[in-house]
Structures are given as C-alpha cells and as structure tokens.
Amino acid sequence: MSKGLKLTDILVTVVIAIVFGVIYKLWSPLYAAVAPLGLHVDQLLYGMWFIAATVAFLIIRKPGVAFLAEVAAASGEFLMGSEWGLEVLIYGVLQGLGAELVFMLFLYKRFDLLVVSLAAVGSTIGSLIMDFYKGYIGDLALWNLSLFMGARVIGAILIAGVFAYVLVKALEKTGVTNLVRSANQSDYDALNQ
Amino acid sequence: MKETWMYKINPTVKLVGLILLFIQILTIHNINILLNLTIIVCLTFFLFNGFPLKIVALLLLPFILVFLSTSSSMILFGKGDTTWIKWGLIHITEESFFRGIHIGTRALVFAFLGLLFTLTTKPVLLFYSLMQQARLKPKYAYSFLAGYRLIPIMYEEFKVIHQALKVRGIQRKKGLSTIPSKLKAYCIPLLSQSIRRAHRIGVAMEAKKFSSNGKRTFYYQVGFSVNDLYFIALLIGFSFVSYTFGHFYPYFPIQDVRYQ
Amino acid sequence: MDPFMKVENLRLKFPKEKDLLFKDLNVSINKGEKVLLLGPSGCGKSTLLQVLAGIIPRSIEVPMKADQLVLPDSSGYVFQDPDSQFCMPYVDEEIAFVLENLQTPRDQMKQKISHYLGKVGLQLSDLHTNIQTLSGGQKQRLAIASILALEPEVLFLDEPTAMLDPEGTIEVWNTIEGLMDQQTLVIVEHKIEHVMRLVDRVIVFNQSGEIIADGDKDEIIKSYLPILRMNGIWYPGVWDEYMSEHPRVTLEEKISDQPLMSLRDFEVVRKKESVVKVPVVDVYSHEWIAIVGENGAGKSTLLQGIMQLLETKGEYHLSGKKVTKKRELFHELAYVFQNPEFQFVTNSVEDELAHSLKVFHTEEHLIAEKVEEMLTRFSLEDHREKHPYQLSMGQKRRLSVASSIMQNQRILLLDEPTFGQDSKNTFALLEFLEQERQIGTTILMITHDEQIVEQFATRRWIISKGELSRDETVGKMNQFGLLHV
Numbered sequence A: 001m002s003k004g005l006k007l008t009d010i011l012v013t014v015v016i017a018i019v020f021g022v023i024y025k026l027w028s029p030l031y032a033a034v035a036p037l038g039l040h041v042d043q044l045l046y047g048m049w050f051i052a053a054t055v056a057f058l059i060i061r062k063p064g065v066a067f068l069a070e071v072a073a074a075s076g077e078f079l080m081g082s083e084w085g086l087e088v089l090i091y092g093v094l095q096g097l098g099a100e101l102v103f104m105l106f107l108y109k110r111f112d113l114l115v116v117s118l119a120a121v122g123s124t125i126g127s128l129i130m131d132f133y134k135g136y137i138g139d140l141a142l143w144n145l146s147l148f149m150g151a152r153v154i155g156a157i158l159i160a161g162v163f164a165y166v167l168v169k170a171l172e173k174t175g176v177t178n179l180v181r182s183a184n185q186s187d188y189d190a191l192n193q
Numbered sequence B: 001m002k003e004t005w006m007y008k009i010n011p012t013v014k015l016v017g018l019i020l021l022f023i024q025i026l027t028i029h030n031i032n033i034l035l036n037l038t039i040i041v042c043l044t045f046f047l048f049n050g051f052p053l054k055i056v057a058l059l060l061l062p063f064i065l066v067f068l069s070t071s072s073s074m075i076l077f078g079k080g081d082t083t084w085i086k087w088g089l090i091h092i093t094e095e096s097f098f099r100g101i102h103i104g105t106r107a108l109v110f111a112f113l114g115l116l117f118t119l120t121t122k123p124v125l126l127f128y129s130l131m132q133q134a135r136l137k138p139k140y141a142y143s144f145l146a147g148y149r150l151i152p153i154m155y156e157e158f159k160v161i162h163q164a165l166k167v168r169g170i171q172r173k174k175g176l177s178t179i180p181s182k183l184k185a186y187c188i189p190l191l192s193q194s195i196r197r198a199h200r201i202g203v204a205m206e207a208k209k210f211s212s213n214g215k216r217t218f219y220y221q222v223g224f225s226v227n228d229l230y231f232i233a234l235l236i237g238f239s240f241v242s243y244t245f246g247h248f249y250p251y252f253p254i255q256d257v258r259y260q
Numbered sequence C: 001m002d003p004f005m006k007v008e009n010l011r012l013k014f015p016k017e018k019d020l021l022f023k024d025l026n027v028s029i030n031k032g033e034k035v036l037l038l039g040p041s042g043c044g045k046s047t048l049l050q051v052l053a054g055i056i057p058r059s060i061e062v063p064m065k066a067d068q069l070v071l072p073d074s075s076g077y078v079f080q081d082p083d084s085q086f087c088m089p090y091v092d093e094e095i096a097f098v099l100e101n102l103q104t105p106r107d108q109m110k111q112k113i114s115h116y117l118g119k120v121g122l123q124l125s126d127l128h129t130n131i132q133t134l135s136g137g138q139k140q141r142l143a144i145a146s147i148l149a150l151e152p153e154v155l156f157l158d159e160p161t162a163m164l165d166p167e168g169t170i171e172v173w174n175t176i177e178g179l180m181d182q183q184t185l186v187i188v189e190h191k192i193e194h195v196m197r198l199v200d201r202v203i204v205f206n207q208s209g210e211i212i213a214d215g216d217k218d219e220i221i222k223s224y225l226p227i228l229r230m231n232g233i234w235y236p237g238v239w240d241e242y243m244s245e246h247p248r249v250t251l252e253e254k255i256s257d258q259p260l261m262s263l264r265d266f267e268v269v270r271k272k273e274s275v276v277k278v279p280v281v282d283v284y285s286h287e288w289i290a291i292v293g294e295n296g297a298g299k300s301t302l303l304q305g306i307m308q309l310l311e312t313k314g315e316y317h318l319s320g321k322k323v324t325k326k327r328e329l330f331h332e333l334a335y336v337f338q339n340p341e342f343q344f345v346t347n348s349v350e351d352e353l354a355h356s357l358k359v360f361h362t363e364e365h366l367i368a369e370k371v372e373e374m375l376t377r378f379s380l381e382d383h384r385e386k387h388p389y390q391l392s393m394g395q396k397r398r399l400s401v402a403s404s405i406m407q408n409q410r411i412l413l414l415d416e417p418t419f420g421q422d423s424k425n426t427f428a429l430l431e432f433l434e435q436e437r438q439i440g441t442t443i444l445m446i447t448h449d450e451q452i453v454e455q456f457a458t459r460r461w462i463i464s465k466g467e468l469s470r471d472e473t474v475g476k477m478n479q480f481g482l483l484h485v
C-alpha cells in the first residue's frame, strides 16, 4: 500500500486534535488558576495536555497518528492565541514523541488500557524533559520535585490513559470509528458466500 | 485593527525566526539579559500588534496567571542557600526567588512572542507559506486548513446539538451531579460528528482530484519582502542589545540563576 | 474495444451487515451516455455511484469485489449532502482548491471562479463570502460549480437538486444540459420531471439492489410503468394518477375560533440582525400550511424562530399563552430540521424513535408498540439496529421525521420533510400527515414541491427576501375553512 497516512486519516487526526486544541485552550486558565495553590495540585490536571495523542491513536490505530495529533493540537492551541505562547509547540512535539514511542514499542498492535496508560507516561516524560530545561525543576527541593513528578504521572494516567480509553469506548458505540479503521477480514470473506 | 509591517512578514520566516529566538532564550540563564529582552519584546508587541488596546488587554489578562503559576513553586520550594523566609514547608531563598522570577519572565516572553505571532498571522497564509517555502506536504497543510475551517462549524454544531437536545426534549436539570451526563451528551456527539465530517470532507477532497503528491498551483502566492529583512535584523538587534546591556549594566549581581 | 466504464459481478457488503447490498451486479456505460439510476430509497444508488466514481473503496473502505472493474480516469461527484463537501472556508477558496489541484495558473483563477459561479447562477456581491452563511440551496450550487471546475470526463450527480427551489432546479439542469454534448453523465434522482429530457438511458433497481430494467428512456417509461409503480418509484404522471385515485378531501370539521398560534410583528434574529419578518398571522387547528419561497428567503429561519431556536422579537402566543424563553416548547411543537442529521441524538434507529417517548416516561410496552408501528410505516424495519448516520439519505429523512413526531404534538414544524424520497414513501408520509391533520394537528411545512402544496396544503405562505409576502388559502375548502382569516 501507499506509504504514510492517507488524507482521510490525517484529516480525522487533525480534527480530533483541534477539538482537543480547543479544550487545551480552555483548560489552561483552569490549570493556571489552581497552580498558585502550591504543592503541585495543578500537576494532577496536566495530563489533559496529553489526551489528543492517546485518543487519536485509539481511534485510528495507525503509526504516526499519536505524534501528529499532539502536534496538531498544540498548534491549534497556539494559533488560537494560547497564553503559553510559543512553548506549547515544543511541548507538543516532545509529548507527541513520548506517546508515539510507547505505541511503537508495542508495534502499534495493542490498544488496551495498560498501553494507553504507558503512552500517557511517555508523554509525561516528554514534558518533563522540557521542564528541566525551561523550568529548572531539577532545582526544586527533592521532596517537592518528587511530589511534582508523581502528581503529573498520576494525572496523566487518569486523564490521558483511563479517561481517554473510556471516551473512545463511548465513541465506538456511535459507530464512527468504523469509518477510519479497516474492515474485518470476515467481512471480506462474506463476499464469497 | 490596522495591519502593521509585522503582518507582511513571510509567515514561515516569522515562525522560524521566533522559534530560533525561543531556543536562544532557553540558553539564557542570566536574569539581567532576560529582563532586557523581555522589555524589548514587550515594547515590540505593543507597538506592532495592530489591535485596539482594549482587546489586547483582555488577551493579556491570563498572562498574570501564567507568570504566577510558573514562578510560584520555584520561589517557594526551590533549592537555595541564602534563606529569606522559612515557614513550614516553604523555604524562600535568594536563589530560589530569582530563579522563580527568571522562569516566570521567561514564560512571559514566550507568551508575548506567541501572541504577537498569532495576532499578526492569518492561518490560511501561514499554511500556504509553509507549503511554498517549507515544503510542507499539501495533505498536511490542507488537513490543517480544513480543520481550522471546522472550528466555527464545531461551534455551530455545538449550538445545533444544543438545539437538537432542546427539540427532542432532554430535560434541563441543574446542579453539579448532572455535569457528567451533560458532558457526555455534548462531548460524544461533538467528537463523533466532527470525525464524520472530517472523513466526508476528506472523501470530497479526494473526489475533487486532490492528490497528495501531485504538483499544484496556489491561489495565494506568499513571497518574501523587505519586511522579512527588517524582522531578522530586529531579532538580531534584540539579542545584541539585551546581551550587551545585561553584561555591562546588570540590575542584579547574578550571572546564572541555576543552583550551583 | 475496451469498455469505457464497466463493473462485472460486483459484490459489496457493508461491514457488520447481514446481507450483501449488491450480489453479482453488472453495469456497463459507454462514453457519452447519459444514464439515470432509478430505484426505491435505500436500494443502493448512492453506493453504486460511489463505486463507479472510485470513491469506494479508495477513499471509503467498504468490502467489495468485482470480476472486472473499469472506471473513468477523471470524474466529478456532487454529493447528496450539501453541507460536508467543502474543504475551504470561503466560496472563492473552495473553487480555487479545485483549480489548484488542476494546476491552473494563478492569474486565471479569479476569472475562472466567477465564470463557474456564473454558470450555476450563484450571484454573490463578494466572491470571498463565508460558505457557512449560504442557504442550503446556495451551497448545493456552489458544490456543482466546484465540480464543473474539474471539467471531468464523467459527471456523477447524486440528487443535486434535492434542496433547490423550482427555479434553481430548472436552472441547474439547464446548466448541466448546456455543457454536456460529449459529457458522460450518471445521475441519481428521485424527481424525474426535469431530468428525463437530459438522459437517454434509464437503469431501474428494485428494493434489494438488483437491476430490473435497463434501456432507452422512452422504452422504460412505456413498458415498465407497472414495475416502477410497484417499486414505489417516481415516474411521469404519478401525481395525476394519484390525484385521480385519491380525490382531495375537503375539510369537514369546524375550525375553532381560537387560534393555536398567533404572531404579531414577529421577527427572527440572527447575529443581531432581523432575518425574517412576519407582520400578522393566526394559525388554527386542522390547518396544513405550506411555506414556500426561494433558496435563502428565510423559510428555515422562520421555523427555527417559531421553535425558539433563534432569538425572536415581537408577540408570539401559543394556545393563547405568551411564549417566553423559559417555556419548553417540545411538548407542544414537533420540529424537523432541514438537515436530518441534526436531529439524531442516539446510536440506533430504534433508540432514536423511542427517545422522546422515554423522555416522557411512557410505559415500556407502549414504547415498543409505537416504535414498531413507526418502523413499518416509514419502511425502516430492516434497519432498526443501524446507527442513524449509516442510513441512506431518504432513510435518514424518514427517521428524522418519524422520531420527532412520536409524541403527538399539536403542531408539527417540518423543514422539507419529503426531499430525497421515492414516491411510495412520499405518499406514505403525506397520507400520515393528512390523517394527523384531520384529527386536528396543525402542520407547518416547508417544501419546494408545488404538487404537494396543491394536493395537500390548505394554506400557503410565500416567503420572499425575508418577509412573509403572501398568505393565501389553497385547495377546495368548504365554508368553514380559512375564510374567516
């Protein structure tokens, strides 16, 4: 078959990403508002920024989709005038890569809760890399740093892992996922009856 | 709104320029330099964004939150030796304070640069430019364009879902406990509609002979102009001025905010 | 000689469906032929058209196979649904997209864009108009214009005029006729009055997707009339036949003096601008009001205002009580959107029908009974488990009508409920509505079909340029009719 994603795959991915881009944009004031509470309550909410990758991959199930979705969502958020400005693009790239690598490790063959949660952790690692450079989080007191990373991982697993999984299950009920996934071999076999 | 020269910069040049500046800022650990840069970027932003001050002010409001949220934990819990305040878990030191201010300021610069870009760039032209100057594959560019077209449609769709629920009689209960079911009543159809629509548009595009690899002409030709040169000069000027002044006229006796 | 377009022993089956849609179907079409596909709603016309255009399986994966498949190199396809075939936000950009694909030099684009828009009669003061602000009919014209820009070898048209006003319909068919000497044309259309003169060959399908007649159009009309009639397909003279068999019933019941709905200086507002104005009207029970007018006149907007989906100004009373923002109207008014897809809120045909009854806490067995009745009445019984979006256009339309009138509201607001239907289902729907009317329901129905107005409506509103410009009685009413209005 042709290499790379088909136009319809890309379009669907981008559109899913843009839906989440809008959500990302709405999410950031919420996040920023709880942040000054201290003790990293905000980090529990951080996982929302990883969800485009996992949801898009669960729906389309093809290589490259997770990365594309995360980058597209970030650029959508960016072009809507994010208060985080340019950095969302770079975060998007790293987070997308994190999730994509996890799905790749499982050869793009597994779509269960465990793998999705691992992908969420993958995105978390991507975002932490940036935070080390940009936010000097390595210079936080050790107990505080552990709290920070712990909260982010838990939030990521809950939102970008479990919630994404449930969301896609609900979407599957609407039959929309059949549009973008390949038909079963059994359906082809039925042609010969 | 009035179109300043910033609007006329080639979008790809603008984007690449800003990303390079972004990377450079990541290497600045001297708060003096960063503060200078922030002041210049801020000035540039207000001079050239071209929007009425009222609208801009509204957009800038969240910036305060961004500053607070990025700097606060570092100020309160960062490593440092020169203690200012110690109160329970909170430990504010001179080092952590300046480091906190540094990263807060850094987030502010990024925010200003980002907003300046979005305010002065039309998405359609950005993607046409990326296709023409950065060899972005049309299948990606048009997917993004079609995607952006769907944003207002999604908003309409949201209204339509709301109308449909009204017409078909979904009860209008109030209270926190109905939030999950409401979320579901809106989110799932919105997502599934958007996916269906995206798929159909993809089909229609292919039916209109869109091919991912074929050559194409462009309705909008995005070229270069002398403004691009001004822009590059401006960016170089930014760095030069802030480094020079940062070194020779520092505000604080700090060279590197990182913990040694 | 190689055939120009041919499928041999085509088998096709939608995923998860029990039966094949096509089983060993054979079609072959020569260059320059103009073919009309006729068949009852849901028989597979749109699907076949997509196979011939190469859309299935290239862009839409559906399990299929064929012994031989010869398809044209370039084809243009006008989709049944006007809303989702555009990929750019503005009118000019949409046509430019096609021109770009064809590598038209940039300096010729502007002129070509106006040229193609002119061909379909889409007059806009500014080419750079947002597509979202066009009416359904205007959108369909734009879709045709952008396909014309493709200059395709074969033109596939899937009910391109289903949403157009009579003038627009004639105009579009004239346009297509004007450009077609050598053009190969494959058309799906239920309403054949205008299209018959364009085509020279007709292929007729039955309900199960088999070809039951194929030949010269005059031949088909002459020899296959009974078959067409039996399969519920439109054919020339259907209406005359229908009218002679079903003489128009005159209204026997006395209309009460109390109006059900009354509007005074009523205006519907869109983005702070008043789009339709209605000075004074009163609506009574037993009335069937046909709302007619050209595309973009404001018909749908008016109904949406009456349903309170848009903001309105002026006085509006229902059953003597003032309508306010708080008042929930879905008990009293049923509403059918122009786009059937807007209507659907559940995941299966059955659930969709049961939905509004459940909202009213109707007892389970009553729901089941009523759902069953509607499934049969609207020929949907074989599709009960499908997702509403997987239905054919006609089926969607029927489902949207059926699901919204489940709770016996006293007033039905219907936005083009009969477009895209075969004759059997059209008459079934109209007769159902007529029954309802006779027991006192009021019907406000937007339609472009003059025959429906003549045969069924009791009153006609003409909307033109955002104003109710005429309000007149139609049909033979007895003295109790609308004479007191």
Ligand SMILES: Nc1ncnc2c1ncn2[C@@H]1O[C@H](COP(=O)(O)OP(=O)(O)OP(=O)(O)O)[C@@H](O)[C@H]1O
Pocket (backbone or CB within 6 Å): C014, C015, C017, C021, C039, C040, C041, C042, C043, C044, C045, C046, C047, C048, C383, C386, C390, C391, C392, C393, C394, C395, C420
């Ligand atoms: N994605 C799908 N999944 C399952 N069934 C489908 C799907 N799409 C169409 N069908 C079914 O296939 C049949 C043929 O549909 P098609 O749209 O080709 O009908 P049609 O002849 O064009 O009807 P109409 O005149 O109402 O538009 C219908 O019964 C429809 O319910």
Ligand SMILES: Nc1ncnc2c1ncn2[C@@H]1O[C@H](COP(=O)(O)OP(=O)(O)OP(=O)(O)O)[C@@H](O)[C@H]1O
Pocket (backbone or CB within 6 Å): C132, C133, C134, C135, C136, C137, C138, C163, C165, C270, C275, C293, C294, C295, C296, C297, C298, C299, C300, C301, C302, C338
């Ligand atoms: N969502 C919308 N936003 C803004 N303007 C709209 C919208 N929908 C329709 N309009 C405009 O309102 C006017 C009336 O549109 P409306 O849909 O009521 O026409 P209509 O009489 O129903 O036409 P048709 O026969 O094509 O369905 C048109 O000029 C149209 O461009």
Ligand SMILES: [Mg+2]
Pocket (backbone or CB within 6 Å): C045, C046, C047, C080, C158, C392, C393, C394
């Ligand atoms: Mg059809």
Ligand SMILES: [Mg+2]
Pocket (backbone or CB within 6 Å): C135, C136, C299, C300, C301, C338, C415
């Ligand atoms: Mg309308």
